[in-house]
Amino acid sequence: MANLSWLPSALRAAGFDVVEFGDWRNVSRGTFNPIAVVLHHDASARGDSPGVPAYMQTPGNNGAQIWIDRYGKIYMVGNGLMWQAGAATEGRAGIPYYNWNALSVGIETDHTTGEDWPEAQYNAMVGCAGTLLAGFGQSPNRDRLVGHKEIQAGNPDPDGVDMNTFRQQVAVYMATGGLPYGDDDLSWSENLPELDDNLNAQPDKQNPAWVYMLVTWRLMKQARAELDEIKAKVGAGPNAPAVLTDADVNRIATAVANLLKQRLES
Ligand SMILES: [Zn+2]
Numbered sequence: 001m002a003n004l005s006w007l008p009s010a011l012r013a014a015g016f017d018v019v020e021f022g023d024w025r026n027v028s029r030g031t032f033n034p035i036a037v038v039l040h041h042d043a044s045a046r047g048d049s050p051g052v053p054a055y056m057q058t059p060g061n062n063g064a065q066i067w068i069d070r071y072g073k074i075y076m077v078g079n080g081l082m083w084q085a086g087a088a089t090e091g092r093a094g095i096p097y098y099n100w101n102a103l104s105v106g107i108e109t110d111h112t113t114g115e116d117w118p119e120a121q122y123n124a125m126v127g128c129a130g131t132l133l134a135g136f137g138q139s140p141n142r143d144r145l146v147g148h149k150e151i152q153a154g155n156p157d158p159d160g161v162d163m164n165t166f167r168q169q170v171a172v173y174m175a176t177g178g179l180p181y182g183d184d185d186l187s188w189s190e191n192l193p194e195l196d197d198n199l200n201a202q203p204d205k206q207n208p209a210w211v212y213m214l215v216t217w218r219l220m221k222q223a224r225a226e227l228d229e230i231k232a233k234v235g236a237g238p239n240a241p242a243v244l245t246d247a248d249v250n251r252i253a254t255a256v257a258n259l260l261k262q263r264l265e266s
Pocket of ligand 1 (some may be wrong): 041
C-alpha cells in the first residue's frame with residue numbers, strides 16, 4: 001500500500017518549502033499505487049488564496065494530494081488515493097482512462113485561467129513533479145506526466161502551461177537539478193568572475209583538482225560566450241520578443257556544463 005510519507009523530506013532536501021497541512025498523513029480515499037503525476041489548477045479567484053482550499057480535504061471532493069501556492073510553498077494535503085483526476089476520458093500506457101485516481105498523484109496549484117505563473121510557483125511544480133516521478137522510478141514522458149487538460153476532454157487546467165515544455169523542464173530537473181527559473185544569487189555572470197579571480201589568485205598547477213577547475217572554467221566561459229552570441233543574434237532589437245530568455249540560457253548552460261563534466265570524468 002503506497003503512500004507519500006516519504007515526500008516531504010525528499011522535497012525539503014531538494015530545497016523546497018513544505019507545509020504539512022492538517023492531518024494530511026491520514027487523509028486518503030483508499031489505497032493507491034501511483035506511477036504517474038497529473039498537474040492541475042484549482043480555479044480559485046485571481047491572486048493569492050488565503051491558504052489550501054478547505055474543500056480539498058473534504059471526502060468526496062476532487063481534492064489532490066498536493067497544493068502549491070503562488071510563492072512556491074508545497075502543501076501536503078493527502079496521503080493516499082484522492083479524486084483529483086475526476087472522470088478522465090483518456091488513458092495512457094498502463095493507465096486505463098477510468099483508473100487515473102488509483103494510479104497517479106495530483107498536484108493542484110493556486111491558479112485560474114488567464115492568471116500569471118510566478119517563477120517560484122512554477123519552479124516548485126517542476127521540482128515536485130520530478131521528485132515524485134523519481135520516487136516512482138518513472139520518466140517525465142507523456143504516459144507518466146500529464147496535465148488534467150490532456151486526459152479529460154473540456155478541462156482547461158493547468159491553464160497556460162505547455163505540457164511538452166513542462167515535461168522537458170522536468171527531465172532537465174531530474175537529470176541536473178536545474179530549475180526553469182534560476183536563482184539570481186547563483187547566476188553565471190555574478191559568480192564566474194569571482195571563480196576566475198580565485199583560480200588565478202591561487203595557482204596550483206601540480207594539483208589535478210586545480211587544473212580540472214581551470215579547464216572546466218575555461219570551457220564554461222567559452223560556452224557562455226557562444227550562447228550570449230546566439231542570444232544577441234536571435235533578439236532583434238530592444239522591442240523584439242525574447243526568443244531565448246535568461247532562464248533558457250541558464251538551462252542550456254547547465255546542460256552544457258553537465259556534458260563537459262561527464263566528458264572530463266570519462
Ligand atoms: Zn484538474
